[in-house]
Amino acid sequence: MTKPSQVILLxxxxxxxxxxxxxxxxxxxxxxxxxxxxxxxxxxxxEQWVREQFAIEVGEYRGRHAKTKLIVxxxxxxxxxxxxxxxxxxxxxEAGITLIRDTEEIARLVPKRNIETWIxxxxxxxxxxxxxxKRPRNDWTELIRTAAVTLYGWSRSNxxxxxxxxxxxxxxxxxxxxxxx
Numbered sequence: 001m002t003k004p005s006q007v008i009l010l011x012x013x014x015x016x017x018x019x020x021x022x023x024x025x026x027x028x029x030x031x032x033x034x035x036x037x038x039x040x041x042x043x044x045x046x047e048q049w050v051r052e053q054f055a056i057e058v059g060e061y062r063g064r065h066a067k068t069k070l071i072v073x074x075x076x077x078x079x080x081x082x083x084x085x086x087x088x089x090x091x092x093x094e095a096g097i098t099l100i101r102d103t104e105e106i107a108r109l110v111p112k113r114n115i116e117t118w119i120x121x122x123x124x125x126x127x128x129x130x131x132x133x134k135r136p137r138n139d140w141t142e143l144i145r146t147a148a149v150t151l152y153g154w155s156r157s158n159x160x161x162x163x164x165x166x167x168x169x170x171x172x173x174x175x176x177x178x179x180x181x
Contacts, residue, residue, distance in 0.1 A: 012046035022148035055095035112168035122147035
């Protein structure tokens with residue numbers, strides 16, 4: 001991987017931040033190379049905020065001359081991954097911005113139901129994508145740490161993911177590979 005001068009992270013909340021930050025540190029990126037754009041807490045729907053910011057950040061990504069990558073993390077919640085991707089595409093269309101091209105280093109990570117599903121799955125905990133795993137736990141920090149390392153291993157090219165990997169995470173791994181991460 002050629003290291004980018006900047007990775008733009010468009011995220012919903014602190015758990016998204018912790019997870020993707022840990023993953024990027026495992027990849028070898030320094031914190032100064034990350035620009036974090038996070039939904040303001042208490043300002044309504046974080047998912048809606050990410051969708052509204054998406055076109056702005058795609059414009060920022062496309063406007064930079066330096067090597068840049070964009071990662072957006074948005075929970076599918078009760079929608080499907082493809083419904084959430086269509087909503088992101090719609091946000092671009094409404095802003096008059098060209099849809100994402102396969103050649104762009106943009107990763108759209110859409111955990112179904114939420115990021116906690118991925119964190120548990122990456123820690124070899126049996127999960128499904130219908131259950132809400134967001135309940136309070138006192139071990140999320142450690143689970144995120146090990147999940148980031150596992151994601152790093154699973155996202156390397158030519159690495160087969162285990163059958164226990166949920167479908168939305170399989171899609172996310174493909175997105176990370178496409179973005180060169």
